[in-house]
Amino acid sequence: MDIEHTMRFILDKQAKLEANAGLQDERLARIEIGLAELSNSVAQIGDSVVRLGNSIITVNDLVGRLAQAGQRAPRRWRARGKRPL
DSSP states (O other), X not given: XXXXXXXXXXXXXXXXHXXXXXXXXXXXXXXXXHHHHHHHHHHHHXXXXXHHHHHHHHHHHHHHHHHHHHHHHHXXXXXXXXXXX
């Protein structure tokens, strides 16, 4: 009888281990899917950062041009005999 009890115990533990292994496989699959989605999100954020950096460069260039134009305007007005505002 001890052998039968031991065999049932071993079979029960083996079944539980297999069930847990299946659950772990499912968890791992969900983690892999989440990681792939996260990777895609990070790539999209990287693209957005590049576009934002390009926009900042453009704005900086335009502000510089505007500042230069602002410095030239009073000289042009004086050359034409007009008063600056």
